[in-house]
Amino acid sequence: MGCFGFLKTMMVVFNGIIFLAGAAVLGVGIWVKVDSGSILSFLGKIEGAPEELSQVLNVGYLLIAVGALLLVIGFLGCCGAVKESKCMLLLFFIIVLVVFIAEVAGAVVILVFRPLADELFVKFGTAAVKNIKKDYGSNPDVTGLWNTTMSTLKCCGFYNSSDFVGSPYYKMHSNHYPPQCCPGTGNLCNETLADSSTTITGCFPKIVQLIDENTVVIVGVALGIAVLEICAMAVSLILFCRIKSRRA
Numbered sequence: 001m002g003c004f005g006f007l008k009t010m011m012v013v014f015n016g017i018i019f020l021a022g023a024a025v026l027g028v029g030i031w032v033k034v035d036s037g038s039i040l041s042f043l044g045k046i047e048g049a050p051e052e053l054s055q056v057l058n059v060g061y062l063l064i065a066v067g068a069l070l071l072v073i074g075f076l077g078c079c080g081a082v083k084e085s086k087c088m089l090l091l092f093f094i095i096v097l098v099v100f101i102a103e104v105a106g107a108v109v110i111l112v113f114r115p116l117a118d119e120l121f122v123k124f125g126t127a128a129v130k131n132i133k134k135d136y137g138s139n140p141d142v143t144g145l146w147n148t149t150m151s152t153l154k155c156c157g158f159y160n161s162s163d164f165v166g167s168p169y170y171k172m173h174s175n176h177y178p179p180q181c182c183p184g185t186g187n188l189c190n191e192t193l194a195d196s197s198t199t200i201t202g203c204f205p206k207i208v209q210l211i212d213e214n215t216v217v218i219v220g221v222a223l224g225i226a227v228l229e230i231c232a233m234a235v236s237l238i239l240f241c242r243i244k245s246r247r248a
Contacts, residue, residue: 015077022070029063089240137169155203156181
């Protein structure tokens with residue numbers, strides 16, 4: 001197998017993986033839009049939530065768009081290499097280049113508007129705490145969602161256990177917090193036990209902590225994707241030039 005054949009094989013394998021990933025992302029996007037009971041639908045019903053949150057609720061459409069784009073890129077890359085189609089390879093190169101430029105622009109926008117994102121999280125936190133105090137213990141959907149979230153992330157409330165003070169659950173259970181706030185103590189979880197516990201971190205601080213702890217991994221993955229995109233553009237351009245020279 002010569003260099004040209006090796007590049008063709010790598011192009012097919014790489015874009016086959018992209019095609020499958022696109023199908024998975026597209027499926028998740030469709031599921032998010034179809035599932036009326038998803039967390040995104042619930043977030044949109046939180047009273048007092050910031051208006052900017054409506055943009056987050058469109059993540060289903062974003063996933064569908066990204067999945068469809070990955071399908072197109074994978075298809076063009078595979079077929080362009082197999083059929084040695086200059087048109088497909090050139091179109092593949094252009095699309096990947098546009099995606100790469102968009103990612104760089106997006107990274108710059110995130111860095112520039114980071115303070116606005118922090119402000120949005122503060123607004124959402126206020127709305128989330130109000131939602132807990134109003135509906136936790138009386139609304140099955142709200143209660144079930146928070147219980148699942150807290151059990152999964154091993155956290156308590158949005159900021160901490162005090163978020164539950166005044167909630168229907170707190171009043172109905174003689175001023176006790178949910179058991180997730182004091183693991184190992186059973187259903188009796190009062191202020192004293194919560195204060196003495198070492199695992200009552202709020203869900204928001206826990207998420208921030210997870211992101212901070214995995215920053216290196218996130219940056220590494222982002223750089224890896226950027227390198228793969230550059231390599232894909234380089235390979236497609238080389239194949240395009242080789243095919244053009246062979247047919248000249």
